[in-house]
Amino acid sequence: MKRRAEELVVFLGPSLPADEARKLARCRVLPPARQGDVWRALALRPRAIALVDGVFEAQPSVWHHELLTAMEAGVAVFGGGSMGALRAAELTAHGMVGVGQIFEWYRDGVLVDDSEVALLHADAEHGYRPLTVPLVNVRHVALRARAARVLAQGQARAMVAAAANLFYQERTWRRVLEAVRPSWPATTRGTWEAWWSKGVEDLKRLDAIACIQAASEFLSSPVPPLPARSPSRSPPSSLVRRRMLVDGVSVVQGAEVSSAQVVAALQREPDSVELAEAGLRRALLAGWARTLGLVPTVEEVKAAEAEWWRQHGVRPTGREEFLLACGLDAPGLRRLCEELALERLALAHAQRLLPDGSSWEEALASEARVRGRWVQVARGLRKAKRSRAR
Numbered sequence: 001m002k003r004r005a006e007e008l009v010v011f012l013g014p015s016l017p018a019d020e021a022r023k024l025a026r027c028r029v030l031p032p033a034r035q036g037d038v039w040r041a042l043a044l045r046p047r048a049i050a051l052v053d054g055v056f057e058a059q060p061s062v063w064h065h066e067l068l069t070a071m072e073a074g075v076a077v078f079g080g081g082s083m084g085a086l087r088a089a090e091l092t093a094h095g096m097v098g099v100g101q102i103f104e105w106y107r108d109g110v111l112v113d114d115s116e117v118a119l120l121h122a123d124a125e126h127g128y129r130p131l132t133v134p135l136v137n138v139r140h141v142a143l144r145a146r147a148a149r150v151l152a153q154g155q156a157r158a159m160v161a162a163a164a165n166l167f168y169q170e171r172t173w174r175r176v177l178e179a180v181r182p183s184w185p186a187t188t189r190g191t192w193e194a195w196w197s198k199g200v201e202d203l204k205r206l207d208a209i210a211c212i213q214a215a216s217e218f219l220s221s222p223v224p225p226l227p228a229r230s231p232s233r234s235p236p237s238s239l240v241r242r243r244m245l246v247d248g249v250s251v252v253q254g255a256e257v258s259s260a261q262v263v264a265a266l267q268r269e270p271d272s273v274e275l276a277e278a279g280l281r282r283a284l285l286a287g288w289a290r291t292l293g294l295v296p297t298v299e300e301v302k303a304a305e306a307e308w309w310r311q312h313g314v315r316p317t318g319r320e321e322f323l324l325a326c327g328l329d330a331p332g333l334r335r336l337c338e339e340l341a342l343e344r345l346a347l348a349h350a351q352r353l354l355p356d357g358s359s360w361e362e363a364l365a366s367e368a369r370v371r372g373r374w375v376q377v378a379r380g381l382r383k384a385k386r387s388r389a390r
Contacts, residue, residue, distance in 0.1 A: 006044040007219055008212075011037065011062075013053035013128035014121035015081045015208035024209060025216035031124060033083065035060035036247025038070055042329060043249045043256055045320075048076040050215040052208045053128070054083030056114065064091060065240045066247075071095045073329045076218055079103065080211030081204050082117045082134075099214045100207030102136050111136070117204065118168040132171045138163040140203035150195045155184065251324035259327050286342035292353065296341035304340040305333065 006028040010021055013032035021029050028044060030037065032053040041049065049070055054062045067087060070077050071094060079088030080099035088098030089106035098107060105111040116136050122129040142156040151159070162179035163171055181189060236244070248259035266272055296304075314322045323333060351359055358366070368374040 006046045008048050008050065008215055009041050009044055009046040010050045010212055010215075011041075011052060011054060011084070012050075012208065013082075014119060014130045015052050015204045016212075017127055021208075021212055024212045027212070027216070032128070033062040035063050036066070036243070038062055038066035039244060039247045040249050040256070042070060042073060042075070043251045043324060045324075046075055048078065048215045048219055050212050051077065051079045051084035051087060052081040052211055054087075056083070056118070062087065063243070065236065065243075067091055067096060068094055069236070069244075069329075069331070072331045076215070078211050078215040078218070080214075081208035084211060085117065085207065086114060097214065097218075099211040101140070101203060102207050105136070115168055119171075120169040132169060133163075133173055133176070134168070134204060135160075135163055135171070137203050138171075138176060141200045144201065145192070145195065148195060150191050151188065155180070155188065158183070248327050250327040262327070282339060282343045285346045286339040289342040289346040294342060294345050294349075296338055296345060300341040300345070301334070301337050304337040304344065308337060308340065 008025055008027040010025075010027045010029050011031070011033040012018055012021055012029050018029040021027060027050070028046075030041065032055050033051060034055050038049065038051075051062065051067070062083060064087065067077050068091070076097065077091075077095070078097045078099055079085055079091075080103050082102070085098065085100060085103040085106055088096045088103050092098055092107060098104070102111075102117065105116075116139075117134050119130055119134040120132040122131060139160055142151065142159045145151040145159075146153060146156040159176065159180050163176045165179075166175060181192075184192070244259070245263055246260050249256045250259065250262060251257070266275065269275070309319065312322065323329065328336070346353065350363070365374065368377070
């Protein structure tokens with residue numbers, strides 16, 4: 001069963017109801033992003049990701065490395081509204097596309113505190129309905145009231161200050177207004193009531209809509225240009241690689257299998273030690289080759305990849321499905337093949353890389369003795385010689 005790719009994946013919660021997001025664009029809506037969710041979403045093979053909402057405080061937030069991995073895999077990543085605005089401001093230089101006023105405030109240093117977008121909301125069963133108001137919304141309303149001459153500059157500032165003094169889980173419009181309205185003259189209260197009754201804008205909602213629309217417009221372009229990225233970054237650190245083993249997924253016959261479960265099952269296999277030691281030897285050889293300044297050519301990496309596909313007997317039409325089952329994306333496969341090519345380079349030049357290094361024949365003999373193959377071959381040759389003598 002071939003898994004259908006999702007054009008657009010949206011991480012969404014209290015900023016905008018999921019049904020409204022689906023009316024804006026054809027998309028797969030996922031809950032607010034936790035750490036590891038973007039890595040898992042890559043199994044859906046999206047062309048674009050719109051990150052709006054994400055968890056924080058009680059659960060690990062979406063990691064920058066996940067978003068970098070997505071962009072490295074050729075996925076366009078957009079952010080706005082809430083957690084998406086924060087991460088976009090931090091990763092603009094790496095190619096993440098920020099959308100909306102909240103993103104611009106963070107990018108320009110107007111806002112620096114993550115808590116500006118925090119709010120209390122209901123759970124998934126109740127559609128993540130907002131229960132409190134985020135500080136960015138109060139700032140926006142104060143600015144709009146000031147522009148409409150509903151509030152004086154000092155009154156608008158006092159409103160924002162009163163909201164900032166409230167813990168985000170207790171910040172409601174009622175409590176904000178209770179703190180500032182007593183100080184307003186009667187004329188201001190009357191003007192405010194008339195203006196307020198017409199409804200005030202929800203900035204996080206507006207930015208969430210803009211973020212989803214920007215991602216949708218990108219995908220609908222005849223030839224969508226990929227966002228500008230910084231130069232290619234270094235391979236993932238050991239911390240990131242280990243985390244990817246925990247949070248990654250493989251896709252087998254349309255169903256997701258946790259990478260952590262695959263690793264646990266491999267550890268129970270009879271040849272698990274042999275597999276791990278072979279992988280460590282390859283990593284050590286490749287790392288040593290790098291320290292010596294060896295760099296595989298594009299052709300050598302392509303040759304390593306072609307050999308890898310040949311060994312597994314995978315035809316071109318089945319490669320995408322096989323990669324998903326391996327829990328690999330294109331950059332991951334490239335890194336694997338670079339390591340294979342480096343290992344091959346180190347082996348090919350072993351005699352020159354080490355002082356008085358072993359020849360190919362010496363290495364063959366050494367490993368044959370370790371594995372007992374030398375004795376087997378020697379006995380076989382002796383038996384053949386005796387047979388000929390008769």
